[in-house]
Amino acid sequence: VERYEGTGERLCPVCRAPMYRYNYLYTSNIALDGCDECGGVWVDHGELIKMDQLARDARAMEIPPETKAQMAIAQMEAETKEAQQRAQFWEGLFSFLRARPRFPL
Numbered sequence: 001v002e003r004y005e006g007t008g009e010r011l012c013p014v015c016r017a018p019m020y021r022y023n024y025l026y027t028s029n030i031a032l033d034g035c036d037e038c039g040g041v042w043v044d045h046g047e048l049i050k051m052d053q054l055a056r057d058a059r060a061m062e063i064p065p066e067t068k069a070q071m072a073i074a075q076m077e078a079e080t081k082e083a084q085q086r087a088q089f090w091e092g093l094f095s096f097l098r099a100r101p102r103f104p105l
Helices: 047-060 065-099
Strands: 019-023 031-035 041-043
Antiparallel strands (some): 019 031
């Protein structure tokens, strides 16, 4: 968060309090101006269009629901197979232990 310093300080158009500058979504190059006093958020010319484009780009990179479903099914199948392998291991171990000759004490 960048505070405006000195005579170049920007004032809130609503309450005339000093504003601060910050990045939209932290990592974007879109700078917004905020006011602690009234809670207003202000954008410079063209920043709203950039914000819209950033949101559109993010939606374009989303995984389609069908692919998400296929990934979830594959994950469940892998977990089921792993659980079956663990069960077979323990079943084999207990079968081995039961089959051993027992000697009275």
